[in-house]
Amino acid sequence: MSDSQPETIRDASGRGLFAISPHLILPETQGRFSVYLRQDGKLVLYAARGETFTIAHRERLSAMGVRQIWIESEDRADFDAYLRKNIGRILSDETIPEAERAEAWFEVSTDLAQEIFVSHLPRSVSIKRFAKIESLLRESAGFFRTPEALRELSRLLSKGFKLFHHGLGVMILTASVLDASPEVGPEVAAAASLGALLHDIGLTRLPQALTEKNPQQRTPEEEALFRGHPTLGVAACSALPLAPETLHAILFHHEREDGSGYPTGLAGRDIPLHVKVVALCNVYDGLIRPAPWRPAFSPYEALSAIKSDRRGFDLELLRRLILVLANAKIT
Ligand SMILES: [Fe+2]
Ligand SMILES: [Fe+2]
Structure with a gap:
């Protein structure tokens, strides 16, 4: 292709x-x-x-x-279903030229993103936004044409589609909220959206049993290991020429407004706005998906849960996320 x-x-x-x-x-x-x-x-x-x-x-x-x-x-x-089923193998097959592997990744990602749009957004809203996501994915595919990047993508996909699908979901929300954030320029928005796509890549370095365990039931050792995933993610991407905003998104996506997050406990003004957006969209997208220990939250339940943790999130950004979703008529 x-x-x-x-x-x-x-x-x-x-x-x-x-x-x-x-x-x-x-x-x-x-x-x-x-x-x-x-x-x-x-x-x-x-x-x-x-x-x-x-x-x-x-x-x-x-x-x-x-x-x-x-x-x-x-x-x-x-x-498309065939590609989706075999994309992990295609990405790691070094006999296939890198450009073709990146292209196959683009095909599968666009197909999945389209599915997310169809299930979450009405047609009128989605056409323009989808075009934007498609061009972000196109840019990413161009960038992923290196053996190191393809290896990371293959890892992300080999954990099953869930992790990758979640990354795409967070990317779509992040790009939409940043679109409604005049403080952030298009280049930073694009770099942060790429970070949103890759934010949980560090989870591929942890045992699957741990990543699927109810957070309430993790031992202190397991919790410490789990909390290392943002740092592991940045380390995994160290060979890739990523923009600082992309790395910020990976490293700080679990930080909270009141400093209660990890890995650094940064708070408020010390967290860049594009990172706050990724952190917020990550929680929302995580909640609307089922986890092995609980069913999926409805969009309304997810927003209510986020709202009840008022000190954890920037309320202005939460308002923008709600506007993005309200436009989409899914609340
Ligand atoms: Fe995470
Ligand atoms: Fe996540």
Whole structure:
């Protein structure tokens, strides 16, 4: 795939098809879509729907020098589901060129972001905002074309979709609240939104059992270990050329207005505004998702819980978050 929209064609019968890189079809997987080759201007069925792709398939394509394979446009949703299922493997497959892995990440992320928009935001509000998120994701994908960044993304996704989905959810809210915050310029907003996407990357360094344990039941040792995840996150990203605002978001996303947060206990004016937004959106997005120890809060319940902790959050930013959500008619 290229940086632009995937190339599409129509065959003689008017059927639409789009091109993908043959690298994205992994050996020992199956897709609910057929794969076609284009030979002498004609489309030839290469693998039928449901057929298992094999190493021989991949080797043959590479021996033939095939750079694009074709999928029917009406199978787009099935191809997206296939990508989503296999994205962890694709990202960590070093035989796939980095640009193509980053592109696959972009496809999956945009698809997931779209789903978040459809389930949380009405059409009228979402079109403009979604375009903005799409361009943020596009920028991130360009930036993630390094082996180190791809390795981190693969870790984030290999913990299952939950952590990544939460990152995307916090990114969408953060970008929307910062959009309504004239104190923050577009570059800082973009860097903080990227930090929102990656904020919990340090959790990938902790045992899964700990990350899924009811916080009320953690031992003091477990609590200390858990509270190390923002620092672990910054360490994990140390090889990536991240902007300071991105690193701030990762390191300080559990700080609170009254200084009761971690890892540093920074308070009030010492916390940059873009970080406060990430911290607030993180709590909201965390609450509206189910956790292994409790069901999901409704948007109303989540906002009420945040409001009841008045000293923990900046009330003006909470007002802006409520406005973003109220616009979206989900409260
Ligand atoms: Fe966190
Ligand atoms: Fe989080």
